[in-house]
Amino acid sequence: MTNQGRLTKGISRRNVLKTSAAAGAFGLAGCVDGGGGGGGGSADFGTLGANASTFDPAASADASSSSCIDLMYEPLVGFDFDLNPQPVLARDWERVDDTTFRFMLREGVQFHNGDEMTAEDVQHSIERYQGTVNTAVVASWYDSSEILGDYEIQLNLSQPYAPFLADLSGVSIVPAGTTSPADGETPLDDESQGTGPFQFDSWSQDDRFVATKFDNYWWGDVNDAGDFSGEAPLDEVNLRVVVDPSAQFNAIQGGDVNAINQVPPMDVPTVEDDGNLTLNRNDGITFDFLIYPVNSGPFQNEKMRRGITRMIPRDDIVGDAVFNGTAVKGSSPYPPILGDPYWDEDFEQRLLDEYVGEDVDAATTLLDEAFSEEGIEAPYQTEIRTNENPVRQRWCEVIANTLSETEYFEVSVNVMEWSSYVEFITGPAAETSDMVALGWTASADPDSFVYQLFATDQFTPNGYNINHYSNEELDSLMQEGQTTFGADQRGPIYKDIAEILAQDVPVTFLWHGKRLMATRDVISDFQVHPSASADYSGIYSPALGQEIEYDG
C-alpha cells in the first residue's frame, strides 16, 4: 500500500482519458435472484466494482486493477489488517540513519516464471516506477540503492522521509529486466511476473478476471509458517465485474458469487439478517469531503465556508439517512484506525465544537456575516458536483437539501459521468464556484491524508490540490511531518495541521467510511483490508496473518 493517496474511484493523473473506472454508474439492478449460477454452475469467487485497466503495478491507478494486482504481486513490507507494518519479501530491515535503510530479503522466493528473487530484482522494481503514472510512489524519497549481496539491499533516501515504509509497501517486486510502462510497454498485462500466491490467467472486459494458484509460493518454505498453509486455499480466483452495488448484492444472495466488495450501507441490515451471509467490516483509511472553490466567488470568505460546514447534518447522514452507522463522522482528516497519536476522540470533538461541528446558530451568524462581507444576496445559488456513485449522490442530495431549506442557499446537485467528473476536477474546478463532493483513499501514513490535497506544489493537475488552496504555514508543517521520524514527534505536527484545516476550512471533512464486504458461508475467517485496493488480500496473505477457510 503506497503512501500516495487516491481519489476514491481512482484516477490516473497523467493520462486521464485512459481511466476505465466507471464509478458505480448507471443504477443497474441486477437481474434476478437465482439458484447458484443456474443449474449447478460453480459460483464465482467475488466481484469487482469496475473494469480493471491494467495488471501492471506500475501502471495501476484504480482500485479494481489494484485489487487484482494485489493477488499476484508483493512488496518488501506490507501493512496488515490493523495497519501495522509486517515483513513480506523482506524478512527484516534496519534504519541505519535518517536517510539510509538496509533490507534483508527472504531467500528462495520464486517469481511466477521460476526465477529466484534477489536484490537486483528489488532495485529494478523500485526504479521501474520512475516515469510512470505511479512515479510518486518512489519519487518522494528514492535517491539511489546499493546491492550489498544477493539478499541484501541498501536504500538511500533523498531526504529523511517518514512515510517511507508506507510508500515502499506500494512497490511491487518484479524480475529485473521487466520493461516499464514508462517505455510504453506493459508486458505484465498479458502474463504476471510476481511472487504472489496467484498468477494471471485471463481477463475479459466487462466480464471477469481469473487468477490461478501459484504452486511454488514461498510461504511453503518458510521456517515460521505458523498456522497458515504453504499455498493458497483455492485453485482459482474468479472475479466478476459487477458495477452496481445492488447488482452485486443480488448476485451474492442468489449464490452467483461468494463474496462481494461493495455492500451498500442500506443493505447492511439485510446482510446481517441473512444466515448464509457474513458481513465483514473493518475501519477504512478513507474520508469523504466537500471541496470549496477557495479562490472564487463568495467561497473566498472563510466564514462562508465555515457557515456551510456548520450546517452539514453529519449525524443524520452517518445515521439513518445514508450510512446506517457504517461511517463515522470526522472533523480531522485522520481516521480512527490511525490511532494514537494522530487520532483521538477528544481532539476530534474539540474541532467539532470549536470549528466544524453541526451548529445551526453558529452557522447562521457566520453566514450572515459572510453574506454581508461579500455583498451577496440570499438565496445564493450554487451546485455540488458529484459523480454517479449512488451513495455519494445520496449524501450530496441530503446536504443540498439541508442548505436549500435555509434562506441562504439554493443548491442543486450536478451528477456527472465519471470521465467528465475526473476531467473537471483535474482541470477547471478551481476556477468555478461550485462545490465538489469527493472521496479520498489514503494509506497507513498520516501524510497521505493531507499532503497531496493541500500542498502548494500539489495543485492539479500535478497533484490533487483541487481547489488550489495555498497556506504557507501548512506547507511547512507538512514538510516537517514528512521529515520527522517517530510517531510521538509527528503526532502533534499532524494535529496542528488538522487544526489549521479546521479553521481555514478549504474543505469540509465529512466522515470516514468503513470497509464493508460480504461473504457467503462457504468462506470463513475472511477479513477486509483497510485499504480499498486490496479487497481480496483476505483470501490468503500469510505474511499479514490472514487466511480463509474455503468450502467452495
Added chain:
Amino acid sequence: MSLRRYVAKRLLVTIPVLLIVTLVTFMMSHLLPGDPVAYMTQFSEIDDETVQQLRAQYNLNEPIWKQYVLWLGDAIQLEFGQSIISERNVTEEILSRLPYTVLLGVMSLGVALIISIPTGIIAAYKKGELADEVSRVFALLGVSLPNFWLGLILILIFSVRLGLFPVLPPTSYPLLSYNMIMFTLLPAVTIGTASSALLMRLMRSSMVEELNKDYVTMARAKGLPERTVVIKHVVRNSMIAVVTVAALQIAFIVNGAVVIEQVFSYPGIGRLLLNAVSQRDFPIIQATVLMIGVTIVFANLVADIAYAWLDPRIRY
C-alpha cells in the same frame, strides 16, 4: 410492376436514405460545441503529440466534406478506431456484444409472435365477443405499460418471491446454452409483450378481413372442415401482414433493448451504448448508432421487398 423493377426502385430510394443516415451520424461529433477533439480532451492534461494524433485520427485538419468522405470510407470497412476509454478496437467491442442483443431480439420476437398470433386468431374468430374485448384491453395494456417498469416488476415478483433465473450473465457459458437462454428469457418477455400488443391487433384485423373474403365462404360451402379452412388458407394469408410488420419491429425491439438491457444488466449493445454515453466515448456512440441505423434501413428494405413479393398488389 414486376418484382424486379420494384426492387430496383426501392434500392434506388434506399441509397440516399443510407447516405443521410451516415451523414446524421457523422454530424453528431461535429454538433459538439467547438472542435470535437478539444471537447473530448478539454479538461485533461494531454501532451501536444497525443492531441495531434487524435486530430489525425479524426482527420480534423481537412475540410469538412473530406472528413465525411474519409470517415465514410473507414466506416464501410468497419474501421471506427478505438474506444477512448478502453482503447479496444471499436468494431471488436461491438461485435463482442452484438450476439447477445441478437439473441435477445430473436427471443423477444419469438415471444411476441407466440403471444400475438394465437390471440389474434382467436380474437378475430370470436369477433365482438368477450375474448375479443379482452384481447383489445391486453393490446392497450401492452402499449401503455412502461417496459422498464414491467421489467422491474418482473424482477420483483420472480426475484423476491421465486428466484428462477440467474442474476449475473452466465458468460462462462456459450451463447446458446441453457443458462444463457434462461437468463435472456425474462428480458425477452418484457420486450416481447409490448411488441405483441401491436402484432396481435394486426393479426386480428387482417384475419377479420380474410375471413370475410369470397374464398372462405366458398370453402365453407364446399363443406371443408373449418379447421382446414382456417389453418390452411386464412391464417397463411393473414400472416403476410404480420410477418412483414414483424420485420419492422426490429426498431421497436432495439428501442426496448436499450432500456431493458439496463434493467437486467444484460451484456448487449444497448448497455454498451449507454455506458459509452456515460463516459463520452464518442467512437463507440457513433459506431453503434450508425450500425443500428443501417441495420434498420436494410430491415425495412427487406420487409418491403418481402411484402411486395408476397402480395403483388402492393407494388406501386
Added chain:
Amino acid sequence: MSQERGRIRITGYDTQTVDEREDLSDWEPELQSEEAKGRMYYAWQRFKGNRAAVFGLTVILLMTLLAIFARPIEIAGTTVQPFSIAPYSPSTHRYDVATQAPSAKYLFGTDWAGRDIFSRVLFGGRWSLSIGFIAVGLAVFVGVPLGAVAGYYGGWIDEAIMRLVDALYAFPFLVLAIAIVAIVGKGYWNMIAALVVVGWLPYARIIRGEILSVKENEYVTAAKALGARDRAVIFRHIVPNAMAPVIVQATLSIGSVVLAAASLGFLGLGLPPSSAEWGSMLSNSQQTLHRGQWWITLFPGLAIFAFVMAINLVGDGVREAFDPQSESGGTEGGFR
C-alpha cells in the same frame, strides 16, 4: 376495405346529420368549404358516445388538475395557484420516517429521504404531463409546415425532406434521443428538444400525404384560379382538412412521448436525481427492489401507466371519431 356481397355502401354520408336536420331549415350552401369545421363537430359527437374514450379523457383531465393543484404555483413572486392537494412537500427530507410502507399517514409510503411518495407522484405529474404536451405540440409545429412544404411544392424539395424523414425514421427513437442527450446534455428542455427532433416525422408524412391526395381537388384549383397565393392555398384550404389525422396522431403520440421521457428519466438522462418526475423516481427505485420496498417502484410506474393508458384510450377514441369505418386495431400511434 371490407367487402360485403350484395350491399351497396355509400361512404362519407353521415346519418346523424340527416336525422337531426330540420326539414325547413335555413341551410344555405357556402362557397368556402366548411368540411373542416363540420368534421370536428361530428367527430366530437362520435367521441362523446365512446365510453372508453370519455373515460380516458376524464382520467387525463383529473390528472392534469391534480398536477396543477398539487402544490402552489408562483409566477414572479405572486401566487397564482394557492391550493395544495399534496399533503406533504415533495422535497423535504425527514430521515425519521424514511422508507416506510404505505400507511394512513403516507398513502404511497415514503422513500429513503422520508419524502411522501403520494405527494411526489402528484407533483411529479407536472413534469410528465408538461413534457408530453409540449414536446408533441412543438413536434406538430415543426412537422406540419415541413410536410406541407414537401407535399405542396413537390419536386426535389419533396424528395429531400422525405429522404430526411426516412433516414431519421431509421433510428429507433430512444437511440437517437440518447445520442442527442449525449451531445446537448441533460435537462428539461434538452429532453424536449430530443423528443421533438424525432417526433416531427409522422406529422410531416401525414400532411404530405393529405396534401398529395387533395392537391388536385377542385376547390384548390378554384382558389388558384381566383389568384390565391400558394401559401394561402396551403394554409387556408389544405391544412385544415388534413388536421384530423394530425390530431389523431398527436393524441396517440402523447402517450409515447411520456413513455419515452420516463425512459430517459429512468436511464438518468433526464432531470436531476431528486426530481419528482415519474421516470426519475423509478430510476432511484431500482436499488430498493431486493429490499422488498415494493411501493417505491409500484406507484410512480402506475402513474405513468395510468396516464399513458388514458391518453391511448382518448387517442383511439379520436381516431374512431374521425373515421368510424376504420377497422384497424393496430395502434400506429407515435414512435416505434
